[in-house]
Amino acid sequence: AQTVTQSQPEMSVQEAETVTLSCTYDTSESDYYLFWYKQPPSRQMILVIRQEAYKQQNATENRFSVNFQKAAKSFSLKISDSQLGDAAMYFCAYRSPNWGTASKLTFGTGTRLQVTL
Amino acid sequence: GAVVSQHPSWVICKSGTSVKIECRSLDFQATTMFWYRQFPKQSLMLMATSNEGSKATYEQGVEKDKFLINHASLTLSTLTVTSAHPEDSSFYICSAPSGIQETQYFGPGTRLLVL
Numbered sequence: 001a002q003t004v005t006q007s008q009p010e011m012s013v014q015e016a017e018t019v020t021l022s023c024t025y026d027t028s029e030s031d032y033y034l035f036w037y038k039q040p041p042s043r044q045m046i047l048v049i050r051q052e053a054y055k056q057q058n059a060t061e062n063r064f065s066v067n068f069q070k071a072a073k074s075f076s077l078k079i080s081d082s083q084l085g086d087a088a089m090y091f092c093a094y095r096s097p098n099w100g101t102a103s104k105l106t107f108g109t110g111t112r113l114q115v116t117l
Numbered sequence: 118g119a120v121v122s123q124h125p126s127w128v129i130c131k132s133g134t135s136v137k138i139e140c141r142s143l144d145f146q147a148t149t150m151f152w153y154r155q156f157p158k159q160s161l162m163l164m165a166t167s168n169e170g171s172k173a174t175y176e177q178g179v180e181k182d183k184f185l186i187n188h189a190s191l192t193l194s195t196l197t198v199t200s201a202h203p204e205d206s207s208f209y210i211c212s213a214p215s216g217i218q219e220t221q222y223f224g225p226g227t228r229l230l231v232l
Contacts, residue, residue, distance in 0.1 A: 045223035098219050105221055107160045
């Protein structure tokens with residue numbers, strides 16, 4: 001079974017600064033998908049970024065980028081130019097390829113990000 | 118992105134009653150939906166996979182007779198908490214995959230309080 005580990009329960013960053021959230025995972029599969037989801041105080045889960053394991057290029061979405069190290073099984077999220085609205089719980093998630101039916105997500109325990117002025 | 122709705126957003130009920138939560142995919146069809154439970158300050162715990170036209174698949178430790186799932190159409194899945202007790206109080210979230218890569222999109226969640 002796959003596992004996802006987020007070793008940072010809480011992180012803090014000053015507005016306009018950069019912060020990196022860590023995520024490691026364990027799997028025996030060679031093809032899979034990785035995600036970062038954000039859960040603000042409203043508790044709505046919002047997709048931040050997605051990475052396909054077969055792609056060597058790191059995914060980027062505006063101020064959000066990942067450092068995907070497949071051999072190390074590491075998938076960190078970098079948030080640049082942090083904004084107050086980035087304050088939320090961030091979950092790293094793993095998903096196997098879909099083989100006929102949709103595959104479930106395996107979540108990490110989450111990292112609470114605080115953004116200060 | 119795809120939109121998933123849930124209804125109700127919050128519900129308070131008496132112990133022993135049943136509560137139904139609806140999950141709808143608004144602008145896409147979903148043959149599969151997922152139901153999660155989340156306790157305060159914790160991660161999402163997958164409860165079951167809802168399959169359109171067939172039985173749901175429950176995760177280990179989840180009582181299928183207590184958490185009834187019905188996926189009657191390609192846009193609607195329901196979770197019924199039967200004979201609810203205070204320990205069932207929690208935040209319930211559904212998700213549905215959409216797009217070629219079947220990225221999962223989440224509903225806004227339902228907060229259940231059993232008195």
